Amino acid sequence: MKLSAAYRLAATILHGFDEYRTRFRAITRDASRRFRDAAWREAQQASAARINLYDDKVAATLGRLQRTFQAEVLTHCECWREAKAHYAELIDQRLDYELAETFFNSLFCSVFHHRHIRDDWMFVYSSRDSAPRHSGICLTRTRRVAGDWVGALHWALGEARLETPFDDLERDARLGADFLVGHLPAMLRDADDTEMELLESVFYRNKGAYLVGRLRGGAEQLPLALPIRHGDGYGEEAGASEGLHLDTVLIEPEEVSIIFSFTRAYFQVDTQVPGECVDFLQELMPDKPEGELYSAIGFYKHGKTEFFRGLNRQVAKREDRFVIAPGVRGMVMAVFVLPSYRTVFKIIKDRFDPAKEVTHQVVRDKYQLVKCHDRVGRMADTQEFSNFIARRDHFDPECLDHLLEVAPSTVSLRDDKVVIKHCYVERMMTPLNLYLEQCDAAETRAVLKDYGNAIKQLAAANIFPGDMLLKNFGVTRHGRVVFYDYDEICYLTECHFRRLPRSHAAGQGEPAEPWFSVGPDDIFPEEFGPFMVANPELRALFTELHPELFDPDYWQGLQRAIRDGKVIDVTPYRDKQRFVETAAPTH
Template sequence: MAIDFPAVAIARQILDRFDDYRERFREITNLGRERFEKAQWQEIQEASAARIQLYKICVTEARDALLRQYGEDILLNIECWPQIKNSYIGQIDLRLDDELSETWFNSVFNSLFSHDLISDSCMFVHSTRAALSAHDAPMQIRTYRPEGDLATTLHQISEDYRFVVDYEDQSRDLQRLEKRLRANLPDWVCKDPELCIELYSSRLYRNKGAYILGRIYTQDEQWPLVIPMLNREGLGICMDTVITDEAEVSIIFSFTRSYFMVRVAYPAEFISFLRRILPRKHVSELYTSIGFYKQGKTEFYRALVKHLETTEDKFMMAPGVRGMVMTVFTLPGFNTVFKLIKDRFSPSKMVDRATVIDRYRLVKYVDRVGRLADTQEFADLRFPVAKFEPECLAELLEVAPATVEVQGDEVLIRHCWTERRMTPLNIYLETANEQQIIDALDDYGLAIKQLAAANIFPGDMLLKNFGVTRHGRVVFYDYDEITYLTEINFRRIPEPRYPEDEMSAEPWYSVAPNDVFPEEFPRFLFTDHQLRKQFKELHADLFTAEFWQGLQAAIREGKVIDVFPYKRKGIE
């Protein structure tokens, strides 16, 4: 029997609430230029966190408004939702952000129902939209044809992307950009009469940088093109460098970075443009990189489902030392790990489940400075039992029975986080050559320092809690002890009162819960004496309380310390 209810009106209200979210999202995003010009660095960080929180706030508002107007009898009747979905499909057909509006519909639906009721008849498990194509011609671009005169073209670009704040030294920057561009590209490219430069019309903003983004191409080849711009407070705008290496641009768009602020009229079009420049990046990462992290989560889940349906891969335990708080499994052909909270923690861990959840969620809102792996949080994931290696499923059921349950031929994962899979640093060092070891240890120290500059103290800094990416960057990924740097009390170990003090098993000085003694780091971090020696030669300052106290003082004074997502060799 047909159900008589206002399906069209409910769908319309869901879409109206989506428009409200999009407008509020744009209001935060579109102030990126003004904040950059005014050097409002703290406001930029606050805006970034506010934009992430906005989605959940707006979904909750949409759900509550629907319940007030239509009541539980209609909205919690699952039989109504196929008609609501069908009406919604018709209403979003001509939109330019239709893929985002589908995800929004799913979020509203999930806020009302248990995940047990997810189905394609009631929500968009699979998209009804056309697949993205990297070959679609973007509308919001500027095209330049040097015709052998690269200097004039670069000058025109600098004029087209001017700010209210004047350049510090436009001529100097243009000379440097041209020199680096010629050094980075084959000789014949800059002379090719068919050479074309294609730039997105809006700049991208993140932290203390603005970025001009595009590509440089001929009939046969292409290179990404990124020009980072800095506001040197009181001096003017600086075009810092030019980047044409795909790996370096990929790092700028890394899963370890905060999300960009960029004005986009048509999100899918911009993602298609990014895919031209970064063809190895998955579409889920690209959506996430510009602040549409819920769309990134949707695209990730659809890719995961497709991978399971089209491959023989099975879940297995992730390699590395077993965690004391989290258990981690992975899918060999899918570059992701799945992290679950254990039912019982190691006695040495002084945290509870709620604290661990809070700390993992904290990472979403802080400046990750390229050193914290982004996470996606999922509830009630279901996978076929046949997709698990028996040893993996047995271990998950043993250490996390409150989270993992077998229901017939399915495995229910009640709660987990996903992260990009990396090689644990301790495993990487076991097979690395001498130069790779030095490079990794150096980057490990830099990772700790850059996190500290962003007011993040990792807590447990053991090698096993850091990973090495495909670009060789060292990234922290174990968050159960993460905290703000300014909440830690860094101390020097007091001088012993008597000779016997040094022989005692107990410290001769008081230790409060947040006290940290950097002098103790070497023996805790390195059991291998050679690694300890090499690291100390590279980063001995990390073992002094004064180093950490100096950073704390700068942060408390309101300074936002520079951490660049690209190499700055040769930049004055």
């Protein structure tokens, strides 16, 4: 019996998806070995390779389709309608069916260049409802506490799927138990039915491994995260114990949410049923969008699918319209927002302001760099959209007029529709310059301290922001300062940090124009102050908090460390929470 072209089309796409999932899981499973060996640079390379894997496999599958099918078959929408039905049957019993649907969508969009987005021909909506999943696979492990918190922590750490022993498991169990006894609500701490439930899978990122779960009892629930690390200096930085240690215990919902932030690299976590894992995580963090959680565990393309579906639902409510983003308008990007969905849309302008010497392709390359790089909690993740279409009446007229004026090659009208050929989407934050306008003295000091910390942590990750103006940073709902303007970023090691030469003409004052040569990569930290913080009072406070940022020696020292191969990790929790400061050796 001859198979139809539509069936073969569906089968070919599913074969490409299987190749993607096989390689994705291989990279992810190897995270335990990389953590065991403290292969930190290899971990960074694996993270970038896994991000690039999706587009590579879509491109390979597209090539296979183009070689197998004639153009009139491949570009016939009705063939895709039939293929979608076959595909839905083929993936019906799969535990990752939602990811398979997104892969099908990617191939459809590649063939039709992101046009003809209809549920008839692709999975605009999932083939299944949102009923709870029941795969029968054991997702978690559970232990009744019964007042024995040391025993519970010993079980949590000792039975984790880690390939390296703890340096002092008894000490770590005691430290963790002491923390929980001292910080848990009495009803949860003392309840007879209190239990600890942890996901079987270990979450790996950078230099950390995380056990994630919850504490339940006395009709209360709190999330639980147990960050585990090697002894400081182990592996590529020789010197300390080779064993593991519990770094801290996190039980505050906001602290656990920050671990899964859109400003951090994706976790390497091997899970057979991604949807069930996401469902569990969302029970711990109900305020975090489902799409963000898919992205957090590495499925950023399906995270984009879920974002798009959520956006469609929100726009249909007609609670508000797209409006120009508050704050200073950008020189490279036109930015608009949908306030009720807390979403920012960025479009590259047709012409940049004269001060900007970049091209459209350079800007896109910078955004891809950020996607693949370790964002250390200080750069916002973005999703890239092509042929984004919305009704004209969903836009505020002033916003639409502005977009048509500054980006006519990207934004156009088609009847009652607005068509945007290309844009970036990210979570909404409050611009730092606007945040500072409404701060009291304590908040001002705290946010300026975090602004400097953000710059330092980006630099430690080999990222120089370039344009460090306040308007290019935002403040999240957790009060963290995050960088989001990427058109001038570069690797820190590409920069040439210099001290300002002093004029030999003593008493003559500084000349109006530089009297010394300046190369294209030369940077003078002593000049940062007025450019970063225009307000003299705020600048004085910032200089007091971060004087080293104005010293070329500081930047050159970071460069040397990076060139020497040192991988600097930034923990997603405060240093003062870490047990390493209080844990005295017991042997």
